[in-house]
Amino acid sequence: MVIQMDEAALKSTAQALVAPGKGILAADESEGTIKKRFEGVGVESTEENRRSYRELLFTTPGVEEFISGVIMFDETLRQEAQGKRFLDILKDKGIIPGIKVDKGAKNMAGFPGEKITEGLDGLRERLEEYKSLGAKFSKWRAVITIGESIPTQTCIDSNSEALARYAALSQEAQLVPIVEPEVLMDGGHDIKKCEEVTYQTLKSVFNALSRHKIYLDGILLKPNMVLPGKDSQRVAPEQIADSTLGIFKEVIPQEVPGVVFLSGGQSPEEATQNLNALNVASAGLWELSFSFGRALQEPVLKAWVGNSENREMAQKAFYHRAKMSSEARFARYKPEMEKGVNG
16 A cells, blocks of 8 residues: 655644744653752653653643744653643644654764764554554654764765655655754864764765655754864854755755754753844744753743742743744844743
8 A cells, every 4th residue: 555645744743833933842852861960960760750840831821922833752641640641732832743753873884983872673563552642743863973083974865765665654644754964062072063963963864764764854864053062162153054054055954844943951041042043043944943951941840849849940941941942943032031930
């Protein structure tokens, strides 16, 4: 049986996810990652604590003004609050539910220091189930590390091939694929090195997407911003914007509806300021949006610390960060907007 892709539906969902002023909450931390985040604020990572925390995020009053979609982890997609599935709570707010479908980045055999993302086995069936549960889009993350003699072209191309195969299966299941090739911030490299590797990575990704006949109007790209390594000299947001957009103009086809940046290891304020600079310089070539995890959630976790009495304060912190990200989308963000805000 040949499954006919509904291109119009994919394009419509992709465009809705990057609607003006809106972006995506990445709440798809694996059990290992959420455990680390919880431990950082002294909270035990039990299923109930994870459920309570996600409920706090998803039921924040008014956050749908700024959040178009939420990427969930498998456990979260199946959880409930107030007698309703999280998926339905989001839909009722006009927020599009999505799902992380990869199985994580593992050490790449024969390539020390490099990672390959796993999860293609059984992916078609998993996507069909997520679609039947109500998900509208999916996400797969590839990880590229900068270090001595790495990344290799083999690592980049292997991850690009996996991203393209995932995207093809996702579109077959009528789910918009968010294609996430992340060049990590770890290390002491300068911005020039990140620029070279990001170009090399995105070139490989779009070549693979082309080979796999991906419908580009029905995807979103989730890349890193071009940044110096964490242990390197800081640079101005304007330089980050110029370096990032210079690559995009060479590599990203015009059909792609939008780019939803990850925040990586940036602080919430840095990620917002850099997104603002990107939109100032963008000239409207693509919708430049956000798909932030830590940059939206870090102040929320610090305000909540597992205590239900702090729920309202934590929700205010989330609302504020979502609003700041929205302001950056309109190129209106200013650091002084942060003053006097809890978290």
